[in-house]
């Protein structure tokens with residue numbers, strides 16, 4: 001008998017889960033891309049410009065040479081025996097590769113590792129965290145993961161028992177969180193970021209949401225903070241961070257600190273402070289506050305999304321709970337070794353005096369400077385468009401402008417059975433080939449409409465994107481003017 005798998009007999013948690021970053025707009029874009037291949041000239045544009053996903057290297061960003069030299073040598077150790085290697089790779093890449101291989105049992109990147117990741121790499125990451133924060137980090141607190149995503153799923157799996165367990169999540173949020181909470185059968189407890197204050201968060205608002213959830217019988221387990229923010233691009237003020245840490249301690253919440261954009265800071269008046277540093281600066285010890293800090297090789301100036309590297313640093317959990325976390329990690333055996341090596345490299349890049357330092361720093365500074373220029377150019381362009389207001393992208397990789405849509409446009413969207421910002425994004429795609437993600441995919445204050453656009457297309461393409469956007473937007477607003 002044929003298997004009777006149908007949508008109506010699948011896990012309802014899967015059906016409830018959504019992930020807009022690769023949702024309907026992107027799927028439609030891929031169809032149009034196929035049409036451009038099979039029917040050139042059939043659309044009013046000649047290429048699709050993917051501004052929907054923080055995937056720098058898919059849009060031309062080059063990987064950092066030092067990181068790739070080390071990865072290549074680790075994956076093919078035979079090269080290290082060849083004399084000519086010295087004319088192809090830097091001395092510090094060669095020595096770093098040797099050092100890493102020596103820390104891998106069997107010197108084999110093709111072997112399973114410890115379920116938390118290779119100890120020598122975790123030592124290097126702990127040293128990098130210690131140097132970044134000025135407070136000690138411990139290799140045993142680090143779990144290397146295939147990007148930050150699996151680490152988020154692991155903590156949701158650990159904390160959520162049923163729909164009465166809630167997780168405080170910022171709105172707008174990166175939809176990994178809403179998707180993971182749905183998949184694990186929990187309840188998302190929203191706290192709204194304040195667009196008028198540059199996406200800051202007011203602890204009083206968070207407390208109100210917490211108390212409201214508790215009054216409904218929800219056991220709120222944790223608070224998620226994304227800093228720098230996705231999709232909102234703000235960098236939290238240090239004072240705000242202290243408030244958040246104190247709030248979580250006072251309310252008995254696990255603090256889940258998503259810090260994957262910690263190297264993406266574009267403004268001089270903000271600095272990245274890890275929540276580990278904030279918590280320790282408050283004098284909180286392990287017993288005071290359970291904290292999970294996430295890092296990834298997908299962002300920063302490295303943008304190595306496809307290598308699937310990252311870690312979660314867990315502190316403030318009891319030994320029996322840590323054993324459960326380890327057990328969960330061990331079910332998947334280990335994360336991929338390339339990602340593990342890369343995670344250790346981004347936390348321990350070349351230092352002044354190393355042979356690769358000058359070229360490494362030039363590559364890093366060049367990428368960050370270009371991202372800064374692109375963010376500013378797009379932000380200024382959006383703010384010049386009728387009905388659009390766009391907060392400054394202080395960090396991360398996105399702009400999240402609000403669009404004041406005319407009533408007629410909203411009526412047309414409703415008639416098409418689409419959220420107004422999804423209607424706008426679809427029309428933008430069909431007119432220009434530009435792919436953005438509707439704000440409804442991230443959550444927003446009811447009655448407001450946004451879209452998220454990355455700052456990632458190569459710099460030479462930004463003027464064309466801006467002019468295409470302008471032409472489309474002016475025509476759209478004219479078509480639906482009240």
Ligand SMILES: Cc1ncc(COP(=O)(O)O)c(CN[C@@H]2CONC2=O)c1O
Nearest residue numbers: 053054147148149174230260296298310
């Ligand atoms: C805030 C945040 N956390 C975690 C992740 C997961 O990254 P990795 O699993 O690759 O480490 C992303 C990815 N950013 C998505 C992917 O690209 N655009 C986005 O909004 C993210 O933006």
